[in-house]
Amino acid sequence: MVDADQTFVIVGGGLAGAKAAETLRSEGFTGRVILIGDERDHPYERPPLSKGYLQGKEDRDSVFVHEPAWYASHDIELHLGQTVTAIDRAARTVRLGDATLIRYDKLLLATGAEPRRLDIPGTHLAGVHHLRRLAHAERLKHVLASLGRDNGHLVIAGAGWIGLEIAAAAREYGAEVTVVEPEATPLHSVLGPEIGQIFTELHSDHGVRFHFGARLTEITGHDGMVLAALTDDGEEHPAHDVLAAIGAAPRTALAESAGLDLVDRGHGGGIAVDASLRTSDPDIFAAGDVAGLQHPLYSTRLRVEHWANALNGGPAAARAMLGQDVTYDRVPYFFSDQYDLGLEYSGWAPPGSYDQVVIRGDAGKREFIAFWLSDGQVLAGMNVNVWDVTDPIQQLIRTGARPGTERLSDPSVPLADLLEE
Incomplete structure (x- = not known):
């Protein structure tokens, strides 16, 4: 007691x-x-x-x-x-x-x-930002509005969740956006290349420019203000502001x-x-x-x-x-909103842990559920513009279900039915 x-x-x-x-x-x-x-x-x-x-x-x-x-x-x-x-x-x-x-x-x-910091020259300039705290968001909100009014350019280092969500917000304000990412697709460490490509297309359709396979090496400026962001493959991107979104x-x-x-x-x-x-x-x-x-x-x-x-x-x-018997074993879960795309992701399936990605629905219309499988077992699931399915997806993961790719990919088969197999 x-x-x-x-x-x-x-x-x-x-x-x-x-x-x-x-x-x-x-x-x-x-x-x-x-x-x-x-x-x-x-x-x-x-x-x-x-x-x-x-x-x-x-x-x-x-x-x-x-x-x-x-x-x-x-x-x-x-x-x-x-x-x-x-x-x-x-x-x-x-x-x-x-x-x-x-x-x-x-x-x-x-x-x-x-937030992890960029370890490159030029990070002292006034237009270099991070996002973690409310004060950061307040400042960035004014920056994006200003960039939108003045047709300004934002360079974002990192195509993870934060980088992509801010890219979407910046485009909605009207700012020009370039995202620099060392991997070949966005969200590579979470979703892998198969689903990451969908986010390349989503943001490209909204005017975001991607520069894959590169890292920032320097931020140049004048009178304390940002002028450009340089990458390790020799490219130079004009910029009024730079956001570091390289993880936490x-x-x-x-x-x-x-x-x-x-x-x-x-x-x-x-x-x-x-x-x-x-x-x-x-x-x-x-x-x-x-x-x-x-x-x-x-x-x-x-x-x-x-x-x-x-x-x-x-x-x-x-x-x-308080001394209660606790076992914290929740299925990892997160959500994201980008433009008209909303998603929920449940599970854990980093690249290398799965051998197959199964799509249920229409990925082209961005209305689908993706499942990551290893030897037929469901490791993770992500519903994109499909709602009220988180509970059965998490149950498939928690029970180690192996429902078979044909039925898993068939939208006419209720997810609840797969739990009974």
């Missing part, structure tokens, strides 16, 4: 941390809950930063997990704009940037990830300095946690983008950076902190 005089500390003011605090209270915990975030804004969700809010379709207040008054009404102690500089595991304390010490009985690390790195420095076990980068990096989201210290847990989970479903380490993992991982960690 958790005592009412216990103190649970959450480091990280994002979705995972906020949902963990909410769960502690909804599960009946009456002790102190302290939530520490290094941004001054209240906890918010990140998908709108590259989607609705960036596009001007959602207002600023829509991004927040809870209204500001919710925290006081649920007796959540907020320390916003504060950095945790150290964890003393022996004393069970965290030290804040102002030298304040806070004792904990259980500690949750939900420190998230940070888990924020593990605090855990590393405290001596917690980490995951090597080859397995995604992050703080090593077991199926209950517990770290190598029994009183410390980790959730969200920073957690390198020993995933029960895949029998390997996975670090999932997407919204659903924060939404569900924070509550799972909170229940484990």
Whole structure:
């Protein structure tokens, strides 16, 4: 039984941390809950930063997990704009940037990830951007609007989800967009070349120019402003602004300095946690983008950076902190919106893990479901402009189904029927 005089500390003011605090209270915990975030804004969700809010379709207040008054009404102690500089595991304390010490009985690390930086000349120029935080999105929103008005050029380094979503937003504002990507197709590390080509065509149809097989080597400028982006194959792309969208790195420095076990980068990096989201210290847990989970479903380490993992991982960690029996084995899930294309992806099937891609529907019309298979077993599924199918897709993955490619590809066969085979 958790005592009412216990103190649970959450480091990280994002979705995972906020949902963990909410769960502690909804599960009946009456002790102190302290939530520490290094941004001054209240906890918010990140998908709108590259989607609705960036596009001007959602207002600023829509991004927040809870209204500001919710925290006081649920007796959540907020320390916003504060950095945790150290964890003393022996004393069970965290030290804040102002030298304040806070004792904990259980500690949750939900420190998230940070954008990887371009290590090339010219990144100091005013027109070089990243997107991770609300302040970044606010700035970028004004930049895209300005580029659209002035027929300006945006060069994006990286054709992953963030790069493509911002490319779509920029085109909707009217900006000229060039995407530089070292692989032969967008989203290569997630979807492979077979489905990546569909996104090449989608964005090309909307006026985006791709430069595949190349990396940025320098950003040139004048009087502190961007003029062009150079690539390693000798090309020069005129640019008024450059966005680095080359991935994110888990924020593990605090855990590393405290001596917690980490995951090597080859397995995604992050703080090593077991199926209950517990770290190598029994009183410390980790959730969200920073957690390198020993995933029960895949029998390997996975670090999932997407919204659903924060939404569900924070509550799972909170229940484990309360001593409940927790096995966090959710099928990885994410969604994306680009122009008139909406999609949901479930599972995990990086290139090399599958031997076949099966299409169900019309890929040419961008209304289809793609399945990634290994020896006939469904590893992952992505529904594109086809809705209300996530549950059966995830069930096919979870059960290790091998329904046969002929029936799997046939839209006249209900997905639910494949589960019964």
